[in-house]
Amino acid sequence: MAASRQATTVHDTSTHPTSNKIIVVAIDVGTAYSGYAFSYRSRPQEVIVNNWKSHANDGFSHKAPSSILLNETYNFVAFGYEAEEEFSKIVQNRNKDKFFFVKDFKTQLANDQGLERHLLVQDILKRFVPAHGLFMESIRFLRKHFLETLNKKGFEYEEDDIHYILTIPAIWSDVAKQIMRDSACMAGIKPNNLELAFEPEVAALHCRSIPSENLSGSTKRLEEMFKPGIKFAVLDLGGGTADMTIEQNTLDGKLKHVHKATGGLWGGNKVNQAFLKFISEVISGDILESFVKENLTDFFFLNGQFETKKRSIGKYTTEEIVIQLPASLLEIFMEKTSKTLAQTVKGSIYNKDIDVQRGRLAISAEKFRSFFTRTIQGIVNHVKMILNKPECKDVRYILMVGGFSESPLVEDEMRSNFPDKKIINPVDAGLSVLKGAVLYGFNTETVTARASPLTYGISLYDSFNEKKHDFSKTVTVGDERIVLGCFEKFFTINELVEVGTKRSISVYESYEGKSDAMRMMSKEIEIFSSHEENPKYVTEESCSRHGRIIVSPPNGRWPDKVRGKIEFEFGGTELMVRYIDKATQYVVTGSVDFHQGDNQFDLLRSSVQKQ
Ligand SMILES: Nc1ncnc2c1ncn2[C@@H]1O[C@H](COP(=O)(O)OP(=O)(O)OP(=O)(O)O)[C@@H](O)[C@H]1O
Numbered sequence: 001m002a003a004s005r006q007a008t009t010v011h012d013t014s015t016h017p018t019s020n021k022i023i024v025v026a027i028d029v030g031t032a033y034s035g036y037a038f039s040y041r042s043r044p045q046e047v048i049v050n051n052w053k054s055h056a057n058d059g060f061s062h063k064a065p066s067s068i069l070l071n072e073t074y075n076f077v078a079f080g081y082e083a084e085e086e087f088s089k090i091v092q093n094r095n096k097d098k099f100f101f102v103k104d105f106k107t108q109l110a111n112d113q114g115l116e117r118h119l120l121v122q123d124i125l126k127r128f129v130p131a132h133g134l135f136m137e138s139i140r141f142l143r144k145h146f147l148e149t150l151n152k153k154g155f156e157y158e159e160d161d162i163h164y165i166l167t168i169p170a171i172w173s174d175v176a177k178q179i180m181r182d183s184a185c186m187a188g189i190k191p192n193n194l195e196l197a198f199e200p201e202v203a204a205l206h207c208r209s210i211p212s213e214n215l216s217g218s219t220k221r222l223e224e225m226f227k228p229g230i231k232f233a234v235l236d237l238g239g240g241t242a243d244m245t246i247e248q249n250t251l252d253g254k255l256k257h258v259h260k261a262t263g264g265l266w267g268g269n270k271v272n273q274a275f276l277k278f279i280s281e282v283i284s285g286d287i288l289e290s291f292v293k294e295n296l297t298d299f300f301f302l303n304g305q306f307e308t309k310k311r312s313i314g315k316y317t318t319e320e321i322v323i324q325l326p327a328s329l330l331e332i333f334m335e336k337t338s339k340t341l342a343q344t345v346k347g348s349i350y351n352k353d354i355d356v357q358r359g360r361l362a363i364s365a366e367k368f369r370s371f372f373t374r375t376i377q378g379i380v381n382h383v384k385m386i387l388n389k390p391e392c393k394d395v396r397y398i399l400m401v402g403g404f405s406e407s408p409l410v411e412d413e414m415r416s417n418f419p420d421k422k423i424i425n426p427v428d429a430g431l432s433v434l435k436g437a438v439l440y441g442f443n444t445e446t447v448t449a450r451a452s453p454l455t456y457g458i459s460l461y462d463s464f465n466e467k468k469h470d471f472s473k474t475v476t477v478g479d480e481r482i483v484l485g486c487f488e489k490f491f492t493i494n495e496l497v498e499v500g501t502k503r504s505i506s507v508y509e510s511y512e513g514k515s516d517a518m519r520m521m522s523k524e525i526e527i528f529s530s531h532e533e534n535p536k537y538v539t540e541e542s543c544s545r546h547g548r549i550i551v552s553p554p555n556g557r558w559p560d561k562v563r564g565k566i567e568f569e570f571g572g573t574e575l576m577v578r579y580i581d582k583a584t585q586y587v588v589t590g591s592v593d594f595h596q597g598d599n600q601f602d603l604l605r606s607s608v609q610k611q
């Protein structure tokens with residue numbers, strides 16, 4: 001197929017998908033906690049966040065644990081606090097072999113680029129469970145719960161009155177976004193009623209909407225930070241990821257996301273893991289494992305206490321942190337070692353850090369802080385690295401959102417590591433993603449531009465020109481020497497792209513004299529990405545196959561002359577790639593396949609020719 005570069009750039013924000021929606025609901029399936037929030041078009045600022053009844057503290061909480069209970073055929077039974085409660089009962093009734101309890105599936109499925117396709121995850125008792133469907137079930141549950149809430153309120157609606165926003169870390173890859181989109185659609189949400197939103201970005205929108213009379217202390221700075229032209233970092237610290245974007249206020253009161261999102265796996269749950277690792281060193285891994293297997297309710301209780309204590313420690317805390325140890329843990333320890341845990345600890349290397357007396361574990365503040373060290377160091381190093389880049393030197397504000405940013409220790413460490421930055425920690429940091437996502441749903445145009453996370457392009461072939469091309473990339477076809485795999489760029493990494501920007505190239509192919517079999521074959525258009533600004537060939541190390549669209553011939557057969565257009569659209573939260581057949585206006589978008597596995601590809605077949 002021949003191609004001519006048109007260098008056409010078009011901005012199209014005319015069709016606004018949410019313009020006729022009466023309700024926006026935001027769904028957040030987090031690593032640690034999940035929830036939903038919604039509001040009505042008549043009063044968009046009045047965001048209602050669902051309240052979950054929590055058995056753990058006998059009260060209510062705005063987010064439920066991301067826990068799923070499945071039956072023996074892996075079908076959904078319960079989610080959140082209900083799943084925890086049900087499973088505790090099941091364990092007490094010694095019926096646990098018939099059920100699976102999966103607590104941290106997002107951690108198991110995510111890497112720092114987002115989700116990977118995995119076949120299996122482990123449940124809390126280390127039994128394997130199919131991973132496929134866990135996101136879908138979580139979204140399905142949250143959606144059903146939301147629709148029931150609307151019904152209870154007596155609100156009459158049609159499905160198309162609702163716009164769904166699914167929040168995702170901004171650092172996630174296109175594959176991860178597609179897995180989430182597919183999961184939401186399988187959970188019953190129509191593709192046209194669904195939009196993905198970046199967590200740090202929408203959290204900033206929420207903070208911008210806080211009325212100035214509600215600001216005090218460090219949050220008073222929010223007013224300064226949202227002044228036109230100011231650049232600020234948003235650091236979303238969740239259970240699984242630390243996700244950072246750099247935003248800039250536009251002159252007309254909107255936001256631009258001016259640096260590609262960055263971050264890594266430095267979430268608050270790493271602290272819980274460090275604590276459990278320490279416990280397993282003190283009492284031995286085998287004893288901890290037996291305790292979890294035999295006394296799961298007590299294990300939940302131990303985790304619950306750690307979660308509470310984790311929220312109180314700061315940089316300057318000196319008092320010991322006391323955790324009540326479950327009697328069952330002490331008994332198992334005695335059974336297995338014939339010693340009390342108190343005696344064992346006294347005679348061990350741990351005795352300067354911890355003390356066990358009358359079933360209470362006292363941990364020195366210093367030791368307790370050490371559970372946070374690696375995670376906080378990861379966050380601090382990363383923020384330093386990004387803010388030291390020349391293009392980020394003028395960022396003077398750091399807005400901290402997400403549950404983990406509520407930790408006094410995290411906040412203290414951020415303040416002491418960034419003395420020249422203004423650190424802002426809004427009151428409901430943990431809910432700012434959910435609340436902001438609802439506001440975003442009513443007005444997605446409040447974010448006007450985003451930095452491209454990668455360089456995107458397609459593979460072209462060209463006639464060999466020794467001044468331009470590398471001989472090693474050439475092949476001979478007939479009596480012509482051609483260069484394969486030239487990277488034809490559409491968007492450059494970190495380029496600021498206005499929402500709705502479309503760039504296209506025209507392609508042309510002649511089928512005259514070609515066989516019927518060739519005329520009926522689908523075309524594959526391979527999409528490539530790179531971490532470099534100007535890759536030359538798609539085979540360079542920095543490049544990878546990013547996805548492809550498969551275009552079947554319009555009306556089953558390619559005509560003599562095929563004229564089409566390959567169009568990339570970026571600036572929204574998802575990259576869109578389309579093939580448009582000029583004669584029939586037939587458009588292929590839906591089948592952009594970002595998770596093509598290991599299928600073979602042929603550079604010649606998947607390259608288009610540059611004219
Ligand atoms: N006050 C607090 N002090 C310390 N840690 C806290 C506090 N509140 C919440 N956390 C921690 O924050 C994490 C949960 O934050 P959040 O709800 O934003 O994450 P998530 O959305 O589940 O995760 P992610 O966004 O990474 O998928 C947990 O590790 C929790 O222990």
Ligand SMILES: [Mg+2]
Binds near residue numbers: 199238239402433
């Ligand atoms: Mg989150």
